[in-house]
Amino acid sequence: MEIAKAYEPKQAEEKHYERWERAGCFAPEINQNLDAPAFSIVIPPPNVTGSLHMGHALQHTLMDVLARRKRMQGFRTLWLPGTDHASISVQRKIVEQLRAEGETPRSVGREDFLRRAWAWKNLYGNTITQQMRREGASVDWTREHFTMDESLSRAVREVFVTLYDEGWIYRGMRIVNWCPFDKTVISDAEVKDETRKDGKLTFLQYPVKNSDRKLTVATTRPETMLGDTAVAVNPTDKRYQDLIGQMIELPLTNREIPIIADQYVDPAFGTGAVKITPAHDPNDYEVGLRHNLEQLVVMNDDATMNEAAGADFAGLDRFAARKKVVERFEELGLLEKQDDYEITLPVCERCKNVIEPLLSEQWFCRMNEMRDLALNLMQTEKSPHFYPEVPNEKVYTVWLENLKDWTISRQLWWGHQIPAWYDQNGNVFVARNKDDAEKQAGTIDLTQDADVLDTWFSSALWAFSTFGWNGEITETEDLNVYLPTDVLVTGRDIIFLWVSRMVMLTEKFVGKKPFDDVVITGTVLGKDGKPMSKSRGNGVDPLEMFDKYGVDATRAYLASIATGADIKWNDVQIETFRNFANKIWNAARFCLMNSEGATVDLKSLEFCLRAADGAEPTKVGTPNDLSIADRWIISRLNRTAIEVNSAIEKYFFHEAVQLLYHFFWDDFCSWYIEFSKDEITGGNFSADADVSAEALSNLDVSEQQAAARTRIITILEQALRLLHPFMPFLTEELWQMLPETNANLHNPAYSKAEKTIMLADFPRGDASLIDEIAEAEMQAVIDLIGKIRNIRAEMNIKPSERVTILVAANADLQNVFAANEAQILKLARSNELKLSEKLDAPRQSARAVLAGGAEVAIPLEGLIDFAKETDRLEKELAKLTAESEKLNAQLSNENFVSRAPAEK
């Protein structure tokens, strides 16, 4: 068999995904076991405007590991994919498109705008789903959904109408976060803070009417003074007692505004007098309500000043107006000063423009009932269970406790148009469709609300709308089988935006939890330790990594990150896993080059007598006629399988990767292959034997040799299965090459399916096959070889130089070494192993101590450098002395002896 010398990821990646998909491996229907338990995950739907970034790659890898393992274990596994309509992002794309044509949304009209948006979505919206195929994501494409699918849209209307009818959704005038760039309101959760050092605190003097006194107010937004309708001071502030109730002649306007007293004012900040602009500041809005102040809106939706700001300012951008206001105050001699001031500004999460708090009429969702649903689930059932629990559970809970109403309307066209209609008199009729609204209104002269819903409103229904629920249909097979889903894998940035709302709405409308567990991934940071972003230019493109290192290496690297931890991107680490993939390839290559007469045979190792359906084993333990190395590797394999399973159950993906890396590279490659090599190749090599590989492969394969080949290839096969969820392409490529792999190796649920490692039974590991004795014996052999190699290297003994090994050990240990004499001689490049009770070595020897009171010596007549050997021994002595002192100190400590557990 011709096998390439190095693993070429592209080749394997190109052929398997399509075959898996075509064979239906991703759909749960592949499972033929009617009693199979279900396992389900819904994907956090990526934006249709998005393309794959490292965060997706990380989350998808983890979800795929979970899904692939459960599928292999025979679960009816569904990983449901789909995309989100991303209303602001798509809207912006179309606005840009129109701008290039000299048009605007208004000029082309809503209908044409939406036509263009759908065209855009159909053309570019599947970029990310194509990229997911490249990742190897085992999602069920037959169940792919889009948040604006007809049924999902119907679900949105149903939920909206129900919440409205129950009084949880209402329309009202509130101060909202207005983005002047996107010209829409956004929710609190979509506002981010940005600290700027170049802010200014401006002190303006307001003349008091009928007096020559001036009251100074401080502001960071001078232009809003045009909308001031009061000045407030603290009622206890002695400085201003006499001014309360008097009037201010507001400069630049011909308005008079009152001086009021309100607790909100902090006398210690600024001047202790606050200008009040109820229409442009949330706190001022509250003050305004308390004092019945006029709410004067002085800005347009693009943050230019409007007519109410006065003729001098109307039409000016807010920042130009700010400058002009300050100039005018200066001209009037009313500018007291401007201080430099570090200011934190609210910015739009998506476009980074400064948010303008603005009085506006919007739709809101009252969160009281839903918050209680979610809090109750957490308090009574600790649901959802977060991984890692700290700090996510607390962050989630505290957020819920302080939850305010959710602004759900958006001044956009792309999205779910709000199912509310108005008659000529402005009466509102909320209904599932226009017909219903007309019936309610008793007229057909209705206009639908122009706004759409927050994108997160439809995402909140994702866990059940994707399983067919739409209000009209409320029971489906998928809802029964797959909801609650088992686990949600997502980032911390959307715990509030998405996770919490899914919990609330799923519980409210289906009466079920959306998921049991929530795995919160960390952030993959750029090489500079900052979050990856286009503006920083520190992003790492997953597709480039796939090309450079292979998909499997990238996945293994991503899975090797501790759950929830942020990590700096590190090319060296991904290279480690590229190398690992190549190591696996070459180990398999070795086995395959020597596979004549061998087959994958689980019975060859007696470790799979447990029926695949999980029945009790018919025979326990490894047969004694197997070598120590065989019993050792079987023990290591089963121990590894058990630990890998338990690590994945705990979502400790990094631990699983470490276990597999160590098992495969160190145990399997470095020791098992080396120990079995002679028997498997049939060659008893000596350094000077001139035997070509070709000549060897033509030798007859003895029965014993074939058995050894079968054993190693069976171990390899089991290792590939364990690796498969992490490295699907490489393992499939190799598995298909193994002799006589077939559907009998599948989990019984898939016995009729086309052969693939995807459906092979995932090894659970058998504790009864953990052989402590074999592990200890093998460890002694490994240590012995290590000591000799150490001596050789330290004493500069040439690799070609053969040495004699003298070992003193007890009878049991002597037997172990004797049984492995050939391997010890080969791996330690020696020609003779002398075993005895007591060490009888010539004076010119290098020595070392082994565990269990054994000793090793290598006679070095003429070779030895005494000074060097003295050095080496002194080092070893120091090490042993330190250890011994530590142990003695412990043992002579009465408290230790009396209190420490016996096994210590």
Add this chain to the structure above:
RNA sequence: GGUCACUUAGCUCAGUUGGUAGAGCAUACGCUUCACACGCGUAGGGUCACAGGUUCAAGUCCUGUAGUGACCACCA
């Protein structure tokens, strides 16, 4: 301002019931050893941020300090 997390080898990171500090890379030395130089062998390298405390025993638990970061609130 509040809450929380992090600080372990030169670098990037593991270390989950407290029991002699680990990995990969880098470094040094040596290897065309018949699967792999994306490799093989060996070695050096850490008072686990700092200061206290609990304990027979602390990287691991508690308190405080410093630095870094995240989130929430506020920001006239």
